[in-house]
Amino acid sequence: MSDLAQLADAIVAELNAGPAFDPTIVAVRKSVPVIELSKMADGIFVSVIPRSITVAGGTRAGALVDLTVDIGVQRRVDPADDAAIDExxxxxxxxxxxLYNRRLAGLPGANYVSATNEPAIAADHLERFKVFTSVLSVTYRAMRI
Structure with a gap:
């Protein structure tokens, strides 16, 4: 299994291990984050998607590799309901x-590097589909020998 797939699986395991989030979630790994609108009636969907690998440098011992995974969070909401969007x-x-500075049991050699929340709110999804969509991109660094 690739390092990127291992990272995605490790993040899914970490998010599902607890303590539980409020509201409660179940994260799943996906290659393509497609969810039918009819299935979004009453639930939060957290999709963990492998995104990119960047060789960040290295030493004689091996290369430093940045592994980035996108975490998509989606839920049907009323676009006018600021409280639901804030939640x-x-x-x-x-x-x-x-995930901040967290070592992941499923990929113990990887270290947290950064997270970017862009878009924080996908306005087009909110307007067209009444779906809150936010993408959190998380990067971990590993040594590849």
Missing amino acids: MLGLVQAIGER
Whole structure:
């Protein structure tokens, strides 16, 4: 299995291990984050998607590799319901805080590097589909020998 797939699986395991988030989530790894609108009626969908590998430098012993995974958080909401949108933004923040500087059991040689929340709110999804969508991109660095 690739390092990137291992990272995605390790993040899924970490998010699902607990303590539980409020609201509760179940993260799943996906290659393509496609969810039918009809299935979004009453639930939060957290998709962990392998995104990129960047060779960041290295030494004679091996290369430093940055592994980036996108975590998509989606839920049907009323675009005018600021409280529901704020709750979802808080959930995305809590996911980021859970992973901050965290060593992952599923990929113990990788170290947390950074997280970027862009878009924090995908306005086009909110307007067209009434779906809150936020993407948190998380990067870990590993040594490849």
